[in-house]
Amino acid sequence: MSFKYLLPIITKFKRKETLKNIDVWVLSIYLGVFFIWLAYYIGAFTSYIVGALSFSFIFHLIVLLFIFKNNKKSTFFQEQEKYKNKEMEQKTQQQIEQSFSIIVEKELFLNPNLTLADTAKQLNVSKHTLSQYINEKLGKSFSILINEYRVEKAKKLLQTPSAYSIESLGYDSGFNSKSTFFTSFKKATGLTPAEFQKKHLK
Secondary structure, X not given: OHHHHHHHHHHHHHHOOOOOHHHHHHHHHHHHHHHHHHHHHHOOOHHHHHHHHHHHHXXXXXXXXXXXXXOOOOOHHHHHHOOOOOOOOHHHHHHHHHHOOHHHHOOHHHOOOOOHHHHHHHHOXXXXXXXXXXXHHOOOXXXXXXXXXXXXXXXXXXXXXXXXXXXXHHHHOOOOOHHHHHHHXXXXXXXXXXXXXXXXXX
């Protein structure tokens, strides 16, 4: 019955999205319990196997909790509670949806230093509201979303004959570093910028 809680995590795997700490936690608990049950069900010496696996599983959870607790970038328990008591109003959601195209129309993502606050100001909503919308409705972070727009821009530039280097086209797409450009592009397309360009410029 608890498998239903894994469905969103499986969906993230298929979309190649980054898992949150809470996702890793849930996945670890589910798989750990499953293997303990499997060992108990098929093992000939169940008491010895279950004892060893139980110890390993509990030790694993303690290590995970310790890592999450000391992770300054993302607090484990805050991820779960972030928007728990604050549902977005329908009117606010519609307002964001109607004005969201501004990001593409004005090509805000070409600014390598674009922040969530800058974008929220352009959309005439609060920073927190925009963050909630992107996280809950789009299922991704602000940085991932903006990099996706930049990748789409880079794809168009790479398909157009140019005297500029691939690295320069990355900067023209809004990326502020070569490594971020190559990593984001490869993750989105499965190809490096050079491979993509070679494939579409024949």
